[in-house]
Amino acid sequence: MTTDTLNKVQDTSKVNDTRKAELLSSPVEHIDITDFDARPIVEAMGKMSFTSRDLANAAKIYNTMLEDKDCSIILVIAGSTSAGGCMDLYTQLVKSNMVDAIVATGATIVDMDFFEALGHKHYQAKEIPDDDTLRSLYIDRIYDTYIDEEQLQDCDHTIGRIADSLEPRAYSSREFIKEMGKWLADGNAKKPNSLVQTAYEHDVPIFCPAFVDSSAGFGLVKHQVDAMKRGGRYMVLDAIADFRELTDIKIKAGTTGLLMIGGGVPKNFTQDTVVCAEILGHDDVEVHKYAIQITVADVRDGACSSSTLQEAASWGKVSTAMEQMVFAEATSVLPLLASDAYHRGAWKNRAKRAFAKLFD
Template sequence: MTDTLIKTAAAQPVDTTNRKAELLSKQVKHIDITSFDARPIVDAMADMSFTSRDLGRATKIYNDMLADKDCTVCLVIAGSTSAGGCMDLYAELIRNNMVDVVVATGATIVDMDFFEGLGHKHYQALEIPDDDTLRSLYIDRIYDTYIDEEALQNVDHTIFEIAETLEAKPYSSRAFIREMGKYLVEHGKKDNSLVKLAYEHDVPIFCPAFVDSSAGFGLVKHQVDRAKAGQPYMVLDAIADFRELTQIKIEAGTTGLLMIGGGVPKNFIQDTVVCAEILGHDDVAVHKYAVQITVADVRDGACSSSTLQEAASWGKVNTGIEQMVFAEAGSVMPLLASDAYHRGHWKDRAKRGWAKLFA
């Protein structure tokens, strides 16, 4: 009897279309920092202790960056906060001249922002079945957030199409991402895209590990197809990334870092000081301001192997104006960004337009 029941159950067709639609039914809503004023709560938190006090000081440092007319502000993003609801937050920083340079992971720029720029969405997981079931439905999971794999493959193919239009030569990730921004201006379906707004406002975006994202699949296909046809193909030049970002550091002088997470983007932006010195610019200043929001524990080296204080020993940051905030960034960045937006120091900032440096 048991075997009969098992065989009968196994023979029942599974309605995967409805099941997938059911799991992808609630879109992630990205927070709008302009819709609420976080200044009172941040001021109150600054008079508390522990992480609340740290956030208050970090927010003050970011406001000081914006108020410093000589300061170039670098936004550094690692992790999945864009997929989790901070995507429009980062876009607003670009839109309102609160950020001059972006250094991020490929996933942040391609799999999350460019993905939504093409009209796709992220979804809240209303339940989390086993991941084998998600795989059978072509649903990718980031913690409690879902992505439609079939939509993500559209990103792969779009990256391939962009690569196919370019001259066969080396490109920095900045140069290629600018082409992505241009594509969104012409074909995109979302105005509030970081990649699109960065293109329009001449804010350069660097991804030092760019192919560690959906871009990698599209670019590999581009190279393989061209190689099979005996034709030249475009390539990404990681050295150009480092050279260009270092050039910005040399030209900018005073710089401030607003870092979400750590990893390669954090080390990449900090190393520009050392690289400038190696190029003979002994007078290059360390990053004057630095804020890092992370949950990584420094005891096992997980915090990109260093706190901001430790980074000072390498000649990268100023120990006097830095703050670590040990918190999940999605829970504190809306407060920090809303506070800075409503204090309004950005209204008097000159636009840097660093992307024009490479025109």
């Protein structure tokens, strides 16, 4: 361990703690929505009240999206549900043609999904020692979930190497994540079921509008610094291209539905495509016809993780006819919603959009 690391630990007497292997001994197991049928419980919850009825209504809206032959579905992910056990759930939605495009945080795509594709894992915390002790052991914590920081640095450096291999020019996050998927599919994946690789193989584009705010950022900074030291050129990320490309998808899709886990930048970025299309002269562009948001944020701070869906209607982004806010921690309700939709099977009759091919 370097002196730098020691300086970040408040109580250096804990540096020699030998408990790392013990603390990283219980991997998170990702839920399989094909392994259980949630239809009966979702139907029963629809006869209840409070969050139960909200969830049942959200499930009904999602099934309606899947049944609507004209509706393209955008999955929006913020927060740490992938680390918490929903990673394979998202992959199954792509495999089953239940989503057509993805907008997510960089942490979701890189720190969690790509990280596990490299063969690393997230771990359940059986106990939570002092966080300075965790720092001395190079263990990062997400609530009650652990990550080995040394493995996360492997992820950083891998992103840097992928960037080094590319032509030095501007890339949208979609383009770069496509290259990550291609790299995994070319025999480098140690876990075959990642969202990044599966989306690449099914022509489902992934956008990360704040991509550098993740493990990817460290690798990309190293890529640029190394290139500058060599006196050479380097790749850059084009955030404007992200917005333009996702707006292109909205224009092409016409009718759209949003399945949003969390909120923040991915949520607002996706909703704003309606306004952007109008700015580009597409006065006939539809607002997002369907919208579901699962969140623990509320309106007390004036935000609700980028406005309630009703508020978004005032901006001309979302219809209020088929929308549902579900105020719940997503890992507790999303598996029910996704399993219900999977077993109802409307996805079997959906046309594949393959929106990634728009940019070939």
